[in-house]
Amino acid sequence: MHEYALADAVIAAVRKTAADERLARVLRVEVRVGALQSIDEHTFARALDTVRPPDDARFAAVEFALSLVPVRCRCRPCGAEYGPEVGAEADAHGAEAIHFVPELAHSYLRCPRCQSPDFDILEGRGVTIGRIEGERDE
Numbered sequence: 001m002h003e004y005a006l007a008d009a010v011i012a013a014v015r016k017t018a019a020d021e022r023l024a025r026v027l028r029v030e031v032r033v034g035a036l037q038s039i040d041e042h043t044f045a046r047a048l049d050t051v052r053p054p055d056d057a058r059f060a061a062v063e064f065a066l067s068l069v070p071v072r073c074r075c076r077p078c079g080a081e082y083g084p085e086v087g088a089e090a091d092a093h094g095a096e097a098i099h100f101v102p103e104l105a106h107s108y109l110r111c112p113r114c115q116s117p118d119f120d121i122l123e124g125r126g127v128t129i130g131r132i133e134g135e136r137d138e
């Protein structure tokens with residue numbers, strides 16, 4: 001039920017923004033899901049639909065646009081940036097979920113430049129909200 005907890009958090013954040021921006025209607029919300037978050041996109045999309053506040057007219061027509069953020073790493077010793085897809089056939093859609101835990105990643109990821117296994121994860125963690133599109137009543 002991980003997806004439902006995340007969906008709740010997204011809805012709460014969007015409601016807050018809608019209130020702050022005094023939006024009368026929220027039309028589209030971009031949600032960026034890090035590949036390391038290892039959630040099921042379809043379950044998450046359904047969860048967002050399920051937890052949207054039914055009594056809140058602002059959300060009647062909202063559409064959630066999910067996108068997957070690929071993992072990006074930066075080598076600590078040499079600063080090279082790379083992703084786990086390095087050396088593998090690039091996925092045509094760029095959206096192939098890579099499900100691994102960061103601790104495991106350190107045992108098989110190597111910098112393509114200097115072969116160091118020491119890296120920071122720049123992107124691909126967590127769930128973030130991108131653009132929120134809505135309308136105000138003027």
Ligand SMILES: [Zn+2]
Binds near residue numbers: 111115116
């Ligand atoms: Zn390196």
